[in-house]
Amino acid sequence: MEAKFTKASTLKKLIEAVKELIDECNLECSSTGITMQAMDSSHISLVSFELLAEGFEEYQCNQNISIGINLGTLSKILKSASSDDSIRIFTDENIESITFEFINNEKSIKSTYEIKLIDITGDPVGIPETEYSVTVSMASTEFSKICKDLGVMGETVKVEQKDKKVIFSTSGELGTGSIEINEGENIDESTTTKIESNENIELSFALRYLTLFSKAAPLCENVTLSLELNVPLVVEFPIGEMGALGSIKYFLAPKMGDEDEEEDAEEEMEEWNN
Template structure:
């Protein structure tokens, strides 16, 4: 049997909202350590990785390892029925063919029960190696979302340039060009700081469509980390407070002008 209880339904809503526009189906691996998910988008361009530790739940029980396959959009529709402050309990019984969801208000005057059929998904788990990146940028997640949104008004792709002391975002298109530069600033509040850790300057181009999808995770964390090196996927990481993280991986686009 598997059972996991969250204090607030809002957390699960935010997690699913961060997934639903990128992946349609997902297979979560559940064990005593927590819940992990890894899935590529349907066009196999981007990868998302989610990890929720068992100690981040109010109640957590997992008697045996499970693979739980779900339709992400359908699960999100059900979880939206929970109040933001409701306690949410997820349960898979020994038969492991259904996910049971219970939403309970704080005063316990209202309890809602839902049952969702699980999917039998054969998902290959990729081995993602730990790397030392040429550049790691830590910045406010709302600012990153704002920049991606603004750059979309100019073009379909953004060039991210990391040099000592700052990071810049540039786009070009029929409308013209746009450039936003952020200087390193660690003297402000931690959530508002821009920190650039650089071993080697980096200049890479990424599709804005995917970056804007990634920013759906903005409500989960006040800070976002961008890890970059030449010829390998960008990692966009949001920490989920006291629970884990969600990471998105996106390969750089080839600059046709330089080929």
């Protein structure tokens, strides 16, 4: 396997977007590109990404291989790369290690890091095809801000869609907080809020996970939330620097009641495993 990212920042942002949810993962490489899928360590949420071969500056892979890596190690190595460096990654012949080569065309410097692959067991989950009755597209910076701001007041966020507006709200010991976004009012056209909806909906989620998902905001100026009753929420960020020939998706089951919610959510996600 050999692949080249034009900008190191793409891979840096991608790893930052998953490393707080999962410690290690298998990159599944094939001739069509690289995919990854993993449940977070508490088995509440699922994250997956897909990088299509056409989205790389160069990409070549003649067999299906699994590249097991520790994301903490990878994140440390990537700190060495300037955002404008290009990155070439390749495996050795026996697929026992992976090498990261950072190339900075303006300087006389070339950095190379080689790390041993690790064995990670676990089959990918089958994600069922779902029709979502509500999809909301909004600026990813606004999504991040909503998660951060409401996180001050509570732990659970209620997402309510009606009449072309979406209300995120929470309550806690200090009081209540609520943030309303309306379709179409955003001044910057490329990130205007768009709401597609067949019916009104009201779902609750663990704010902590949405906040972790929002770490992907630097990957794209837009994010799409897909909502459906009794079905995990999908938070999707296209990868802007790959011309959207790649994307990252997070799945999180809604909270069912007032007690044992995390267990409910865990069961919901576990079902996909079976």
